[in-house]
Amino acid sequence: MSVTAPNGFRAAGVSAGLKPDGARDVAVVVNDGPSRAAAAVFTRNRVKAAPVLWSQQVAAGGRVRAVVLNAGGANACTGPAGFQDAHATAEHVAAAMEDSAGEILVCSTGLIGERLPMPALLDGAGRAVESAARDGGPDAADAIRTTDTVAKISFKRGSGYTIGGMAKGAGMLAPELATMLCVVTTDADLTAAQCDSLLRAATRRTFDRVDSDGCASTNDTVVLMASGASGTAPEEAEFGALLTEVCDDLARQLVADAEGSTKSIAVEVVGAASEDDAVEAARAVARSTLFKCAVYGEDPNWGRALAAVGTTRAVFEPDEVNLAVNGVWVCRRGAVGDDRSKVDLSGRDVTVTVDLAAGSEAATVWTNDLTTAYVHENSAYSS
Amino acid sequence: MSVTAPNGFRAAGVSAGLKPDGARDVAVVVNDGPSRAAAAVFTRNRVKAAPVLWSQQVAAGGRVRAVVLNAGGANACTGPAGFQDAHATAEHVAAAMEDSAGEILVCSTGLIGERLPMPALLDGAGRAVESAARDGGPDAADAIRTTDTVAKISFKRGSGYTIGGMAKGAGMLAPELATMLCVVTTDADLTAAQCDSLLRAATRRTFDRVDSDGCASTNDTVVLMASGASGTAPEEAEFGALLTEVCDDLARQLVADAEGSTKSIAVEVVGAASEDDAVEAARAVARSTLFKCAVYGEDPNWGRALAAVGTTRAVFEPDEVNLAVNGVWVCRRGAVGDDRSKVDLSGRDVTVTVDLAAGSEAATVWTNDLTTAYVHENSAYSS
Numbered sequence: 001m002s003v004t005a006p007n008g009f010r011a012a013g014v015s016a017g018l019k020p021d022g023a024r025d026v027a028v029v030v031n032d033g034p035s036r037a038a039a040a041v042f043t044r045n046r047v048k049a050a051p052v053l054w055s056q057q058v059a060a061g062g063r064v065r066a067v068v069l070n071a072g073g074a075n076a077c078t079g080p081a082g083f084q085d086a087h088a089t090a091e092h093v094a095a096a097m098e099d100s101a102g103e104i105l106v107c108s109t110g111l112i113g114e115r116l117p118m119p120a121l122l123d124g125a126g127r128a129v130e131s132a133a134r135d136g137g138p139d140a141a142d143a144i145r146t147t148d149t150v151a152k153i154s155f156k157r158g159s160g161y162t163i164g165g166m167a168k169g170a171g172m173l174a175p176e177l178a179t180m181l182c183v184v185t186t187d188a189d190l191t192a193a194q195c196d197s198l199l200r201a202a203t204r205r206t207f208d209r210v211d212s213d214g215c216a217s218t219n220d221t222v223v224l225m226a227s228g229a230s231g232t233a234p235e236e237a238e239f240g241a242l243l244t245e246v247c248d249d250l251a252r253q254l255v256a257d258a259e260g261s262t263k264s265i266a267v268e269v270v271g272a273a274s275e276d277d278a279v280e281a282a283r284a285v286a287r288s289t290l291f292k293c294a295v296y297g298e299d300p301n302w303g304r305a306l307a308a309v310g311t312t313r314a315v316f317e318p319d320e321v322n323l324a325v326n327g328v329w330v331c332r333r334g335a336v337g338d339d340r341s342k343v344d345l346s347g348r349d350v351t352v353t354v355d356l357a358a359g360s361e362a363a364t365v366w367t368n369d370l371t372t373a374y375v376h377e378n379s380a381y382s383s
Numbered sequence: 384m385s386v387t388a389p390n391g392f393r394a395a396g397v398s399a400g401l402k403p404d405g406a407r408d409v410a411v412v413v414n415d416g417p418s419r420a421a422a423a424v425f426t427r428n429r430v431k432a433a434p435v436l437w438s439q440q441v442a443a444g445g446r447v448r449a450v451v452l453n454a455g456g457a458n459a460c461t462g463p464a465g466f467q468d469a470h471a472t473a474e475h476v477a478a479a480m481e482d483s484a485g486e487i488l489v490c491s492t493g494l495i496g497e498r499l500p501m502p503a504l505l506d507g508a509g510r511a512v513e514s515a516a517r518d519g520g521p522d523a524a525d526a527i528r529t530t531d532t533v534a535k536i537s538f539k540r541g542s543g544y545t546i547g548g549m550a551k552g553a554g555m556l557a558p559e560l561a562t563m564l565c566v567v568t569t570d571a572d573l574t575a576a577q578c579d580s581l582l583r584a585a586t587r588r589t590f591d592r593v594d595s596d597g598c599a600s601t602n603d604t605v606v607l608m609a610s611g612a613s614g615t616a617p618e619e620a621e622f623g624a625l626l627t628e629v630c631d632d633l634a635r636q637l638v639a640d641a642e643g644s645t646k647s648i649a650v651e652v653v654g655a656a657s658e659d660d661a662v663e664a665a666r667a668v669a670r671s672t673l674f675k676c677a678v679y680g681e682d683p684n685w686g687r688a689l690a691a692v693g694t695t696r697a698v699f700e701p702d703e704v705n706l707a708v709n710g711v712w713v714c715r716r717g718a719v720g721d722d723r724s725k726v727d728l729s730g731r732d733v734t735v736t737v738d739l740a741a742g743s744e745a746a747t748v749w750t751n752d753l754t755t756a757y758v759h760e761n762s763a764y765s766s
Contacts, residue, residue, distance in 0.1 A: 047693030047701045047717070077686050079702065079718030112686020113719055214597075215673045215687070216694045289672065289753070290598045290761055297762030303460050303495020304598070310430030311599045318430045319462065334430075335462030336496055370672070371762075372755040378673055379680030379754075 002137030008227025013143030016124020018072025035228030062192025260373030385520030391610025396526030399507020401455025418611030445575025643756030
C-alpha cells in the first residue's frame, strides 16, 4: 500500500544502475491531484546536501507535483555542480510530466562527497515517471533502501480519507532532525499551511525523537503531499493523530532495522520538570555508547545510563532519581535498588525508565544498541 | 619514576582482593612535605561518585597529605552509605599516618552502583600506607589500572624541581571534564592558589580535550600535590609549561590505550573565529561514531566528519570549509578535493584537519577509533 494507498498518487521504483548490484535505486511519487498542497521538513544540519537546498525552495511554494528519490549517492558536499545536478533532475522529471520543475522535490541518499552519475540517474528518473502506477508504492519503497534490510511502509484510514507513507534510514538517524527520507501521502483535502503545521507537529514527537547513533545526516527530508482526491476536508485533530501514528509507525520501523542492531530501546523519562528536560535526559541516555554496548551485552548497567543523565541540564537531584530497566527498579533514590539479576534483557525490545522525581512531564526517545555489527557495517563500507 | 620522581613523596600499590584476579588494586601517594599545598579538578558530571563528593571538600582546603585510590569499584550511585565508605577510607588512612582525614583525598574507579568491600579495602589501604616508599611510584600506577593495558606515568625536570604523574583511564573518557584518575606531584614550592590556577590551565588544554567515547565519568579526578621539598619556588610560566607537558603526555597515553582502539586520532580545527568554536567543531568530529568507524576501517570518509561539523554553532560557511586527512586535502571549499585514494590510514596515528576558513584560532581534540573490540569490551563485561 504505502504511498499509493491514498487516491491521486502513482509511484514507481526502477533500477538505474546507481547501486552496484543492479537493485532498484530510483523512485518517484507523483501527485495527480486535484490538489498539490504539500509541506516538508529538512535536516537541521548546516551542511545540507544539494537536493535539500533545492527542495527547500520547492517546499517553500507549498505545492509539490512529484518527488524523485535516489539511493546510491547523497549528492552532498558536491558544491555548485551538485546543486546543478539536483536542479537538472527536477527539470528532467518535470519535462517527462510536462510540468514545472519548481514543483518537483528531489531526495538523495548514499555516500557523501561524490557526484551522481547523471546520465544513468536521468535515464532512470525518466523511466520511473513513465512507469509510475497506482500499484507502484512497494517498488518505490524498495528503491530508496540503502543499508535498510526491509522496506518501511505504513498507512491508516481516516474518516473519508487515507494516509500512506514510506521511509528509509538505517544509520545516521539523527537528533533533533527530520531524520532520513520519508514520503507521506494523503487524499485528504488540506491547505499547504495545514500540511506544514500538521507535519511539524507529527515529526516533532516521532522522527525527531529517534536517535540511532547520534549522527546528523546532510540529507534528511520528510515530505507530506495532499492530493485532495477524496474530496474530504478532514477534522484537523483526527488527521493530526493519524498522521502522527503513521510517522510513529515508520520511525519505529527505522529503529527496528537500525544498522547492526539487536535491540530496540525506548528511553522513557518521567517525572521531569518540563518536556524539554525529559527529551534532553532521554537523548543523553540514547547517545551513551557505553550504555548501548551494555544493552547489546544484555547487561542492565544502569550506572552508565545515570551517568549520561548527569551530563544534562535537566532539573533533578542525583540522590532522588529512580531508574528501571524493563520494569525492574534497579536504582532507587540514586543508589542501588532492586536486584539487577531480575532484569530480563533477552528480548528485542528494551525499555529504560528514568524517573527524575522533579515534576510530571515525560518524553520517550527511541534508539538501539551499539553492536559489533554496527561497527563492522560502518567501517567496512563507505556509505 | 612517576609520582615518586619528585622529592617528598612516597607511594605504594598493593592487592586488596578487589580485582578478581588478585592484581594490585589499592594505591596511596603520600606527601611528606614540608609543604602540603594542593589543588584538584573533578568531573563536571552532576552524578558524582561518593569519593568525588568527599574529595571536593578536602581539596577546598588547599592541603593534601595523601591520596588513596582503588580500582575494582567506583563507589558511585551508592547513596549516603557510599559516602560513609569514602569517609571511612580517609579516616583509616589518616589513622595509619596519625594525621587528619580532612587532608586525605579518595579516588575510586570501577563498576557504578555497587558498594565497595570495605574490610578488604581498609586492610589494603592500611598495608599500602605501611609499605609506601620512595620507589613505590610504578606499583601505585599499576594498582589503579582497570581495563588499561599499561600503566601511564610521566615526569619532567624543571629548574631546580621535578614534576611526576600517573593516570588511569581507558574508556569513559569524557568531554569537558578532568577525565579519569590522575595524580601529579612536584617538589616545587607552590601555594595552594598557584596549584589551583596552574592545574586548571594545564588540564583545560589537555585532559579536557581528550574525548574517547563521549561518555562522562562519575569519578574523574586530577590532583596536583606540591611538597616543596626542592626548596625551589618556580617561575610560574616555566612550571605551567612543564605541568602542561606532563598532563599532555599522560592524556595522549590514555588515548593510545583507549579501549579496543586501533587508531589515535588528532582532530585539529584551524581557521576558526574563536578557540571555543575550534573546540566545539573538533569535539563534534571526535564524537561521530560513524566517522570513528570509518577511521577504524581505514576509510577517509570525510563527509561524515563534515556532517559532524555541520551540527555545531561554530562560525563557518559550508561552501568555504576545507578538510584534510593525514595531510591530503580531500575536501576543498565544501566539495570534493584531492583524490581520497592518496590518504594513507595504515598507521596508528591519524590527523584530521578541518579548516573553517572563518578566522585564525585553532584547537585539537584527541580521540580514537570506534572498533568491534570496544563494543565487545563494553558489552561483555560490566565496568
